[in-house]
Amino acid sequence: MAAARQDAQLGIMAFSDQKELYLAPGKGIRHAYSLIKRLFELEPRSRQTAVGSGIKQALGLLKRRSIILLISDFIDTNYERELTMLARKHDLVVVQLLDKREQEFPPLGIVPLLDQETGRTVWVNTSAEAFRKRYRATYEQNREQIGQICRRHRTEYLSIATDVDFVPQLVRLFRRRNQRGGRA
Template identity: 80%
Template structure:
């Protein structure tokens, strides 16, 4: 009896499940604990007050209650019970750079798929907003494995309508949609300008993780002589001498400047930042990210 050949979507899901297992095993091995707080946020909500004890921080004192003369009281907090996660994915034309099956967009989709499956197993609410210079796909946060599979299929089937990029506009859309503190995973190559103000607002209001996707072709352009180069986002074609030292230096400088710009912004706002190249195994970087979040959560 012949076994029917798996569809592309089934192959993708199988691959994502294998990735998820690798991550869970690696995190469990390093933490010697449960893989339970990948999406643990930093948001806390007020719970109650109790009498001050030696060692409590002064800034935790509730002066309004303490002023009533019954003793010194401090505020206590509890972790937000149900974590909400939003994947914010750039699907503009510059994300299609890379080898077949390993384009920036392919890697971005894989990362979203892994996080969706992980969220489903942690009972976290997870949604997605895919953007170019407009909203291309939005699925509000939901729970469960069916929701995760539906999200992955929608993202896999997505054919963006616009080739252009507007990171600032994508962030504005997300800010308008989010009504409570959320873990936001922003995935883009950040080949754009004038998005720092919006990124700053996102970092201040939410628990932000920034993932920059890069392809080695963007750093070292092959020496091909005089060739036509087509910009997919502007639909313009220009002839350039790719063997020229001036062109190659300018090309490399643009790449490094783009990479350093987003890195500096994230450092300034103490935001988690990953720089991932399409030809590398990115799973160890995700494991390190999850480990840091686990350790931060365990420290309270």
């Protein structure tokens, strides 16, 4: 097992509705630092989201079975087919980022909401019970959908709240994987 870790290569692909960054797999601490630096400096060209399209691009780039760490908020639709293909072909670990502010919308009254992806502004009564229920239901449905997909394909799944320390959760996940020998 130690020899496999020494031979491990790290690469990265970041996407929106297009490929934002791709760094080919490489070895060594210098390469790892380079990946982190480039990811930290990334300024996306697009505000659009297309999880399915990003996964398709990854599938086209990855020729050998790999361990894939897919990190997203998964606030998108129509990515299940691509995620299924990725889970079948690779050892997939899905990390869903959850922002408390997206879970429960504050009752602010009638306010303009700007859709970052379309650029459209819509006036919404955020205090209305119907709006709040619909908003919460959409959030819960999104979270449940990704969890179901991962369970169906026996894929590792971890949801991480953005307002808590994520390191202990990741350590537990990878310790559990290491004890099982990788894939669930």
